[in-house]
Amino acid sequence: MEWEIGVASKHELARKLRQRINQGEFSETGKLPTEDQLIEQYQVSRYCVRGAIAVLAAAGEVFPVRGSGVFVREDRVGNYMPIGSSNGIVADFPDRKVSSFVQELALIRADKQLAKRMRCAEGDQVWRVVRLRSVNDQPISYETAWYLKEYVPYLNEEIARGSLYAYMRDDLGLTFGFDDKVIHMGWLTAEAARLLELNEGDPAICIEDDAFLSNGKLFNASRNLYHYKNAKFYSMASMR
Amino acid sequence: MEWEIGVASKHELARKLRQRINQGEFSETGKLPTEDQLIEQYQVSRYCVRGAIAVLAAAGEVFPVRGSGVFVREDRVGNYMPIGSSNGIVADFPDRKVSSFVQELALIRADKQLAKRMRCAEGDQVWRVVRLRSVNDQPISYETAWYLKEYVPYLNEEIARGSLYAYMRDDLGLTFGFDDKVIHMGWLTAEAARLLELNEGDPAICIEDDAFLSNGKLFNASRNLYHYKNAKFYSMASMR
DNA sequence: TAGTGGTCTAGACCACAAA
DNA sequence: TTGTGGTCTAGACCACTAT
Known part of the structure; x- marks a missing residue:
């Protein structure tokens, strides 16, 4: 057999x-x-x-x-995104059309606040990437992400249109370790609302994500504002 | 040593x-x-x-x-509730004052919709418990929960004011297995808003929870509407 | 090169569920 | 009582990190 x-x-x-x-x-x-x-x-x-x-x-x-x-276990219903372990939205939805529209891609230097978030020194170089992400042509989230140049030496718009995680893993050879998320309620800015086709000030589930390599170093942080209708999440956990 | x-x-x-x-x-x-x-x-x-x-x-x-x-790992900051494994809000905040105000406690029979959710037969007996939950005197969530009478033969208001999970584990000898959560955006009803000291129609992070015993049987389902200011969540996950 | 966690084999006994 | 998953011992080798 x-x-x-x-x-x-x-x-x-x-x-x-x-x-x-x-x-x-x-x-x-x-x-x-x-x-x-x-x-x-x-x-x-x-x-x-x-x-x-x-x-x-x-x-x-x-x-x-x-x-x-x-x-x-019973089938997980189809349209939900996992909270907890994720290797990127592209990997989460293998049989759906995932699109990313790059709004901004810049190499910046960390100010005091960003340095604290990125666990790096002030002035260190950081990629800042803003994207609208959609699944099956439905807008899902407005993402602002930062990547330490130390670990991601090169980035361009074409790469950012695809799966940044696949790029980092397969092309840069980075190995992911774990991530921390904080989930709370947020409110849409004018630009986020425009792109998500909602209204400024509308509520949004907001997820702050800090992602670490397997050596324990943070390499990526992001803030996602999710479309309140199109985005739902699930979490499956042991209680033992 | x-x-x-x-x-x-x-x-x-x-x-x-x-x-x-x-x-x-x-x-x-x-x-x-x-x-x-x-x-x-x-x-x-x-x-x-x-x-x-x-x-x-x-x-x-x-x-x-x-x-x-x-x-x-770095300290988890203080005021967040875990998404994922939880043995009840009381256990999650061992050093905080957790209060539950019982709004409703009734033994009902499952209609078609509830029977589907509870994985039981129509007409089976189910406890319905509605509580306002607060931490350190701040209202956190408006909870509607159902418990199968098959596994929870007896319940009263005093028990519901405390930790139902501790009661089920310690007094009823139930052993928990795992739970599924679905997180999405919801909106406050008039009653929920009144108790949470917010306004009707305000947005709320809504978590639907299905909890299973270690033998794989569902024993409890609940819907929680969380206070959009007072409730924040965290999740820590491996990416491997 | 040495240290350290990751995986694997082989074998044993225990705890719990179901018949 | 039997079957099945949970835990444990003992020992080996591999993969990766740090020096």
């Missing part, structure tokens, strides 16, 4: 299991094979199997019940 | 390490002891040490960097 071949790591195994889940292979029972069966099927250790299941569980795709099995 | 004694599980070890972090023991280096040192200090296996660190990392308290060490 084809899924027996060539599994070498928990991430690879997680990917294969995700595939089988999405193909509906387990929809009858609603459960994954048992750990012992997966050990047998993929010829890996229990540690590896448990690691793969932990990856899927952290992503909210399955939930293990002791003594009973690993259950596939 | 006192921290060497009596560690039997990753959760226990995580608790002890958290204590040492909060006491500032590692503030000089910003790093935890190495895995090998922790193995030595607590006389446990590497697996156990790694498990404890994973618990802290999942909670956003530390971040491990391969080849370098396990770093303590």
Whole structure:
């Protein structure tokens, strides 16, 4: 059976299991094979199997019940954006048309306030990128983002029109670590309102995001003002 | 040294390490002891040490960097509520005065719409609880919550004034599994506005929460309308 | 090159769910 | 009672960081 071949790591195994889940292979029972069966099927250790299941569980795709099995969770409804782990809006919506309209792209020097936010020295060089982001031609958010030039030596409008995260990961070789978000209520500026096709002063869910590399250094901060109708979010978490 | 004694599980070890972090023991280096040192200090296996660190990392308290060490993350600022894992607002703010004013507490039968939300049959008994929640005497949210009577056989106003989650966990012996949240923009009803001391029609961050037991069964759903000034949220996530 | 976290194998026992 | 996931020990090697 084809899924027996060539599994070498928990991430690879997680990917294969995700595939089988999405193909509906387990929809009858609603459960994954048992750990012992997966050990047998993929010829890996229990540690590896448990690691793969932990990856899927952290992503909210399955939930293990002791003594009973690993259950596939209900489908997440379609139109929501994940809060928490994200590798960029483009990766979040693989089968949707994601567009970014670059309003501004400039290399600036951090003033006192920005330096504090970026954990850098005053005067350090920072890319400032303002974009309107839309999904399936619906405006989603007005984003103001800053990137430390130390880690992103080059940037242009064409790159900013696409996925900056994919650029940083694939072309610059940066490895992402974790990010902090703060969510609160904000209000649209005139320019944000114009681009989102709303009115100045309209309320917006505002997310401040600080993103760190795997070495713990901040490389990117951003402020997103989300369209109050078009943007919804979901979060799936363990309570244990 | 006192921290060497009596560690039997990753959760226990995580608790002890958290204590040492909060006491500032590692503030000089910003790093935890190495895995090998922790193995030595607590006389446990590497697996156990790694498990404890994973618990802290999942909670956003530390971040491990391969080849370098396990770093303590910056303090989370004070006044924010966690999105993602939560065991109730009371547990989230251990050193604040959390009050709940019960507006309504009734045992009802699920209509078609509620039955769908609660994953139960039409006509099943459900507790409906409406509360104004406040932290340090500031109104935070207007909450409408439903609890399946199947899992919560008894409820009264006194219990609802306190922590329903503590009641369910400690007195009813329920074990929580995971929860799904949907975050979007909402608008205050007249009653919600009155209680939150805002105006009808004011915007509010709205969080719909479905909470499941560790056996995968939904036991509680709720809708929270948050005060747009008093309520802010944070989320810390891994990007790996 | 040495130190440190990441992954993996192999094997054991425990806690909980379901029959 | 049996099956299944949760935790733990012991030991090994790999990948990345820092020097």
